[in-house]
Amino acid sequence: MSGNRVVVYQEPGKVSVETTDYPKLELPADVANGLGLKKAAPHAVILKLVSTNICGSDQHMVRGRTTAELGQTLGHEITGEVVEVGDDVLFVKPGDICSVPFNIACGRCRMCDEGKTGICLNVNPARPGAAYGYVDMGGWIGGQAEYVMVPFADFNLLKFPDRDQALEKIRDLTMLSDIFPTGYHGAYTAGVTTGSTVYVAGAGPVGLAAAHAAQLLGASVVVVGDMNPARLEQARSFGCETVDLSQGAELPDMIEQLLGEPEVDAAVDAVGFEARGHGPDAGEAPATVLNDMMAIARAGASLGIPGLYVTGDPGGVDEQAKIGQVGVRLGLGWAKSHSFATGQCPVKRYNRQLMNLILSGKAQIAKAVNATTITLDQAPDAYQDFDRGAAKKYVIDPHGLVAA
Structure with a gap:
């Protein structure tokens, strides 16, 4: 050749x-x-x-x-x-x-x-x-x-x-x-099992793969969060519940409206370092998803983090973000005894x-x-x-x- x-x-x-x-x-x-x-x-x-x-x-x-x-x-x-x-x-x-x-x-x-x-x-x-x-x-x-x-x-x-x-x-x-193993890895390391309630941040392909994997693992309800209406519709097409984060409402409140309580058994970050805040005009806020997950994951939960975080980002919103340092509320996760699984699948x-x-x-x-x-x-x-x-x-x- x-x-x-x-x-x-x-x-x-x-x-x-x-x-x-x-x-x-x-x-x-x-x-x-x-x-x-x-x-x-x-x-x-x-x-x-x-x-x-x-x-x-x-x-x-x-x-x-x-x-x-x-x-x-x-x-x-x-x-x-x-x-x-x-x-x-x-x-x-x-x-x-x-x-x-x-x-x-x-x-x-x-x-x-x-x-x-x-x-x-x-x-x-x-x-x-x-x-x-x-x-x-x-x-x-x-x-x-x-x-x-x-x-x-x-x-x-x-x-x-x-x-x-x-x-x-x-x-x-x-x-x-x-993406199928990566989504599955996110759901599996988040501890999804029979009857789990699950939140997946991000309705891109990895988030959708994580949602489908959570269903295969036996989740009772899978909630997918995003700001893109077409991607949220795609999540609903195979049986997921969705929350539109562009509306600006508090995520625990939206979860409670769907599940009857403001928390889930497992959470998956399929967004990564280019995460945005909530609301129609929200700017980039790299720690948003990680902090969201700690806020809504029950005590003792695991957080699966297949979303990409990098050590060098020339377009980072501040000097910390440019080296992969983000403002995570680790004290909240520590207080709730959360465990975190990161890295390549x-x-x-x-x-x-x-x-x-x-x-x-x-x-x-x-x-x-x-x-x-x-x-x-x-x-x-x-x-x-x-x-x-x-x-x-x-x-x-x-x-x-x-x-x-």
Whole structure:
């Protein structure tokens, strides 16, 4: 092959589809040199992308709200067909269709041994954990592309058991690389179980995935909060209750109107550091969601926080926000004995079980997040639509396999 097309961050608010080199079975130079590893990667495979999705985390970069440099390739939600395998790959073969966890993990370090694949120690010289196409995550080429290299393939890839079945359900299965496990992780670490009442902050794709996951975990009521009417309607479309935070009412009062009491058993933050205050003219207030959750979560509750918080935000509202320091009412959480779960979802902890739920028809994640298929060339327009609040999860179909 002579080339590869990939989505690239050009400047705040703008991406384009650029032609780059076809991937090689090699580690990024920064990873190899920084960790003292061999550059050759016989443990890797090349995938032909079947589907790859636009994520809210990508939007943080494209808005200029991270330290991402111009020219950063994008895309960490990857599902593909194996087309080339390294000499050390034993258990996957060309033609297999696989889901790729957005966390890149070696499968050999202490964190991987403990199942904490989001903070692998051998894939990023800068800090624990790596991802495809993301700032400060090791320099791995993004997967909003035609082809991508996946290292440590025997460990990282989740092979679908039947090719025809996988293609038939690909709009659901494409969510296994990130948002379905991430939403599930948020609900699970918040302690959602049979009969729970649950509040999910944010009706973007991860929030909707968390809401659907909470239903699968047995929640009696799932309340989703947002300011976007179309996204709230999407949450209601699969049985969630909603609260419109643009109205300016106090959240405990809105919860009480729905549940008969001003608190919930579990709460999930699917918004992250670009959170806004309440009311029609509310400005950005990064700690809003975290403080909301502590206010409405019952004593002894757990708070799941899959929403992204960063260590560097050039567009932060103040000097503290620019380094990821936000005004959390920790005393309130301490007084209520809350526990907090943060960080990247370790996708491999959940993706096989969630795959089984999809293949059995019990999980309808594509419907929940309103999966919408586009071509690779439509990605720049889709980024702009998503940034304007489209109630859709954009699924890029580089080779026409999803449409077929």
